Amino acid sequence: MARALGNGWAAAGHELRYGGRGEVREAVAFGDVTLLAVPVSALAEVLGEEDFEGRTLIDCTNAFEPDGGSMVLGEDAVAERVAELAPGARVVKAFNLCAAEVWEADERVFEGRRLAVPLCGDDAEALAAVEQLVRDLKAEPVRAGGLNRARYLEAMSAFVVGLWFAGVDARAALPPLEAAFAIPD
Numbered sequence: 001m002a003r004a005l006g007n008g009w010a011a012a013g014h015e016l017r018y019g020g021r022g023e024v025r026e027a028v029a030f031g032d033v034t035l036l037a038v039p040v041s042a043l044a045e046v047l048g049e050e051d052f053e054g055r056t057l058i059d060c061t062n063a064f065e066p067d068g069g070s071m072v073l074g075e076d077a078v079a080e081r082v083a084e085l086a087p088g089a090r091v092v093k094a095f096n097l098c099a100a101e102v103w104e105a106d107e108r109v110f111e112g113r114r115l116a117v118p119l120c121g122d123d124a125e126a127l128a129a130v131e132q133l134v135r136d137l138k139a140e141p142v143r144a145g146g147l148n149r150a151r152y153l154e155a156m157s158a159f160v161v162g163l164w165f166a167g168v169d170a171r172a173a174l175p176p177l178e179a180a181f182a183i184p185d
């Protein structure tokens with residue numbers, strides 16, 4: 001995910017620093033925004049000793065665990081745990097829905113609609129920064145509520161990816177907005 005998203009941001013003109021093992025501190029200190037793209041099992045180790053005070057931290061992680069041919073979540077609120085592990089960080093859940101291959105490809109418009117990226121977070125400045133990073137990837141940001149709603153985005157990812165792995169087009173299960181009875185007649 002770091003490579004896939006990072007290449008897109010580099011192409012949009014951003015300067016990046018990748019923080020592999022032993023380099024996390026330098027990467028966190030480098031930029032305005034940090035992308036957290038590690039296995040959930042590594043979160044405590046990666047976040048534990050860094051100072052994220054005031055920094056925007058994008059959490060794209062998924063706590064997927066195998067469950068037969070599909071997957072379930074090993075925990076149900078990773079982004080909230082990230083916020084606890086990184087006190088002072090302005091955490092935004094984003095980019096956990098689409099596979100890295102989506103970001104490595106050029107296509108952003110599917111069936112005539114630009115790919116939307118739901119964002120969950122509590123800090124307006126951080127959300128605005130991540131919205132711009134979404135646009136820099138030629139996708140459309142969608143504010144989807146506070147960090148307390150990130151758990152639904154995480155569950156959605158597990159459910160939808162499970163459908164995709166089963167060969168079901170998850171887009172077919174959802175009506176367009178006009179037919180969703182969410183707006184008055």
Ligand SMILES: NC(=O)c1ccc[n+]([C@@H]2O[C@H](COP(=O)([O-])OP(=O)(O)OC[C@H]3O[C@@H](n4cnc5c(N)ncnc54)[C@H](OP(=O)(O)O)[C@@H]3O)[C@@H](O)[C@H]2O)c1
Pocket residue numbers: 001002019020021022024036037038039040042045046060061062063064095096097098099100101
């Ligand atoms: N791949 C996807 O399509 C996709 C889509 C949406 C969300 N996600 C989520 O994004 C996160 C990253 O996934 P990924 O596919 O990019 O994984 P990945 O290719 O395995 O990369 C994970 C990176 O984290 C590093 N890492 C692991 N443990 C670490 C530690 N203790 N300290 C420092 N670095 C550590 C790894 O370093 P080493 O190589 O040295 O182990 C590797 O560079 C996961 O939470 C995943 O659920 C993935």
